[in-house]
Amino acid sequence: MVETVKVLVTGGAGFIGSAVVRLLVAELGVSVVNVDKMTYAASPAATAGVATDPRYAFFKADICDGAAMRAILAQHRPDAVMHLAAESHVDRSIDSPADFINTNIVGTYTLLQATLEYWRSLDAEAQGRFRFHHVSTDEVYGSLGADGLFTEETPYQPNSPYSASKAGSDHLVRAWHHTFGLPTVTSNCSNNYGPFQFPEKLIPLMIVNGLKGRPLPVYGKGENVRDWLYVEDHARALWTVLTTGKVGETYNVGGHNEMRNLDVVHLICDLLDELRPSGSGSRRSQITFVQDRPGHDARYAIDASKIARDLGWRPKETFATGLRRTVAWYLENEGWWQEILDQKYAGVRLGLAAGKKA
Ligand code: NAD
């Protein structure tokens, strides 16, 4: 295990990045420098609990700004970089791919170059301890049929502008390790859910629309399958990979929770009915089947045996426990998502602007 006491986290004001920041600062006592551009997806509230902690520093900066990245690295001298900053929503990548190319590919390249320059300035002992952890997605592997699982050896076949931009960034990280010797680790994770997820993604959108009595838009027939992982389990997996993963390796992270979208929405409806009865029947009656997403991947499923076997990580939450916690969190934090609905995203359908007919 490498000793890591100060970490530069990119995208630490986002959904997963903020869970990492909370874990590192509040639970593990690790110092964090959070570098985030504060796009629409960022939430100051998600890191408010650690904002005044002396181990926490925040910089509003764009990972595409090489001078800013070099200055922050030189000033703070981290033991590791955990790179989570990205444009993350598939539907938005269909409407505006440019942001995904810029942040996910050019931004990752810019950060890698700045990190390489910083790494070369370290003494041999610090160079040996240093890690660049690239946080990626299982979507780079493409779409599965009814059987099979993604392993670390599955060939890359990204289908959306989002997954193609993440695949590009994974390849850059690989090349910066093989060509320049930067000590990198990469993890590819399945769909996350939990507190502070922006309500454009399936689970929070269904919770919010369910509470508001609005239609619950299920794409196509709702038969697409995703593997769901509770965000705090992912944050612990990332720390495990960073501190005990083998340099140059990639690790798949998954929740052993494969489910059809329609079944996920049914579970959310039933939890809402139980925890906040509507008075006008089951939320299931709000389900509306809508036009499918262009290029919609049929099924993602992760073989997470490598990270279990080699690093000893396993998720703590089942989907039943994690989803209950998540629904309860959205019920208790209405102010957080209502402000987003009022100011940033009213819940309109995304991703149909330019795609082929599904
Ligand atoms: P998110 O959209 O909630 O947050 C992304 C954060 O990155 C935001 O705070 C945003 O302001 C910041 N950011 C965006 N562009 C930036 C830039 N140019 N410079 C600096 N900061 C910038 O995303 P998330 O769901 O928390 O995902 C985090 C990472 O995990 C991403 O790399 C994503 O690809 C990966 N991932 C996500 C999932 C998932 O289910 N959400 C699953 C697997 C992997």
Ligand code: TYD
């Ligand atoms: P999403 O949360 O956008 O994650 P990803 O596309 O990265 O897997 O979507 C999860 C699944 O839910 C995906 O198959 C698309 C589907 N979906 C809907 O059916 N309705 C919706 O309103 C949204 C946002 C997604």
